[in-house]
Amino acid sequence: MKTILLADAAAMIPDGATVMIGGFMGVGTPERLVAELVRQGRRNLTVIANDTALPGIGIGKLISAGAVKKTIASHIGLNPETQKKMLAGELEVDLVPQGTLIERIRAGGFGLGGVLTPTGVGTVVEKGKQRIELAGKPYLLETALRADFALVDAFLADYIGNLYYALTARNFNPVMAMAADTVIVEAENIVPVGVIAPDHVITPAPVVDYIISHA
Amino acid sequence: MKTILLADAAAMIPDGATVMIGGFMGVGTPERLVAELVRQGRRNLTVIANDTALPGIGIGKLISAGAVKKTIASHIGLNPETQKKMLAGELEVDLVPQGTLIERIRAGGFGLGGVLTPTGVGTVVEKGKQRIELAGKPYLLETALRADFALVDAFLADYIGNLYYALTARNFNPVMAMAADTVIVEAENIVPVGVIAPDHVITPAPVVDYIISHA
């Protein structure tokens, strides 16, 4: 049984922590957890996520509240506040191609040092990176990313932590669940152990540390 | 509709082809397809697979029939014929750690040049490979693998090629389905389009070329 109260879960995450947050334009983002971090006044977070959503939605709430010092993301275009804070020097933004970002997170969770990708070769993304040629084709060496916490949104969780994601809310969630020291899950539904068929479990229970209780 | 007769599917694979074959100790191996290749007298195949199963089972049938020139595998210990042929110089065996083998295949299917893994550092596996240090930790650069054909065993296929695998028969199959020029599927059941829920599809239809018909 891994359930925990929302406030207690958020309180585990200190100011300055590096946090991976699932979701794609707010879809599949653990909304209550994000809102609770804002309510608790968290500061100086490094947020690793696909995007910063929109103002008032998902990670956008953290941006607006000034809780974020740095973000590693692939897209910030639909959140004018992220752009404004970045251009004003209040927020550091490290832009990473989406396919590279997800592979770097996967590498962190799967015990790989990094991957070689053709994406970004010959662009500004190459800056500061090692280029490796294999069979005459150039690749960039992109290194693994890990975080102190992964905040994961699931459709179903059982009480020991097996997770199932629905439709396009899966996105970064199962990959991030592998890549952080502490994995906190916000689930739409919490069901008894054995209710999710073994073949339908996407994230295995042992990697999950906490599930936000519905109490 | 991608169905094809068993004999026609096997006939597409020429002598000398490089073939990935799913399965783990014969579980999840497309048994009819393998048997048909033996029946058609195929020769000089390069087989990429986790193991060579046991004599008379799965890939073991190809080994016994002398259809294989070279195998890239992680384990041959339960098939004495593979060991015998190898020691007699009749079969080239390239042994690769299992976790490295599956990542090399995944890299081939996912458009990555390779991955950095700590596995094999300081062992005979390191021979001839580039060692790369990241943050003081050594990794081996392991390069992508692809094949001409992937022979994939699924539990459910629909008529356009969406695949679902059951229990431990999943193993190498979905990864190999991404990494070959031509993907041929042997499915326990072929069901109408729309019957497999979108969340339960493991291999998406567009990567599958042929499904062995049950006619």
Added chain:
Amino acid sequence: MDAQTIIAKRIAQELRDGMLVNLGIGIPTLVSKFVPAGMNVYFQSENGLIGTGVPPAEGMHHPLLTDAGGKPVSALPGACTFDSAMSFGLIRGGHLDMTVLGALQVDAAGHLANWMIPGKMVPGMGGAMDLVTGARRVVVAMQHTAKGQPKIVKQCSLPLTSARVVDLVVTELAVIGFPGGRATLLEIAPGVTVKQVREATEAELEVSERVSTMAV
């Protein structure tokens, strides 16, 4: 016919049965409206869906079934969902037959810049760099000019999306390809002259011997 419709209809002619196609936000999305009848094309949303259908009727949408812009979509029979690693494995691994996306600039060799204007607009590359690097065919859908200025330039002044050049540019005036690494006029829109296209284009344009009229 308005500019967007001309572009979308012409690009739809590039579709083939069984193709896996990714459509970017904006004009590219319109292409799905013009799939020839009876043709089965798989549309991928890089947020994790193959089989993207039209926006659902009111009251029938679900908040967890969206396109890459976060907008509600439907899933066609035979659709499937997956995580972002798989999504970009499909894109990078050569499984995506075609990507259609917008541009800020395309240069004479076919290089594309579409993800930032330094100091002004920095939305991030999202999936664009992977799409342009990985797709088998890259098609640009854009208006020929922006505020009267040519978007097909001699050399991109904006940061590139990829070192890989695009295959086709379709605008409301013309279809342009890059055989031999040189911008080449392949088709012109109905009622448009080669001269008009040249005047709206900064890059030097080869004119194909078989330049024809777009069948839109």
Added chain:
Amino acid sequence: MDAQTIIAKRIAQELRDGMLVNLGIGIPTLVSKFVPAGMNVYFQSENGLIGTGVPPAEGMHHPLLTDAGGKPVSALPGACTFDSAMSFGLIRGGHLDMTVLGALQVDAAGHLANWMIPGKMVPGMGGAMDLVTGARRVVVAMQHTAKGQPKIVKQCSLPLTSARVVDLVVTELAVIGFPGGRATLLEIAPGVTVKQVREATEAELEVSERVSTMAV
């Protein structure tokens, strides 16, 4: 108590509630029989299963639910299945709390050789190299000697499984650890003397000040 039971029972004492554990073929498999009552341990089979249970009753097995040796198993409530990339992601990525495997040789520093005898037996490393490199804790389960010859040697003559040293070796005679990189006798089996262990061991053995008797 036979040698295998002593080894398996002692290793079971290393289990903790909630651990994810991989058991190799042979003696390691026996460890699952001695999980302390009330303790929840997840057993992983590297062929793609967490929640491996005992072999099913006759007539209740399924050919697609097997362990890494291809033998029928059951899946406990809360079990889950996955592909080989995920399986080794769990192993390599630090998610596996403990791996228990057999050995051909272990040397004085704790290096393990368990996958080949050149020219004689070349089964391949299977998952062993990833398991030893990636698991948080590596425990070797083996008989102390083979055909009267010590298996704990000064230096491995056989090809290593990993550059990473193991954490614990459990035999029917002793429990040996490697603090400071030196083989150290931590426990002896009931009725066995330190002298007997030393005689059956080629490597020099430090003897822990608090050497105790295995509670099996």
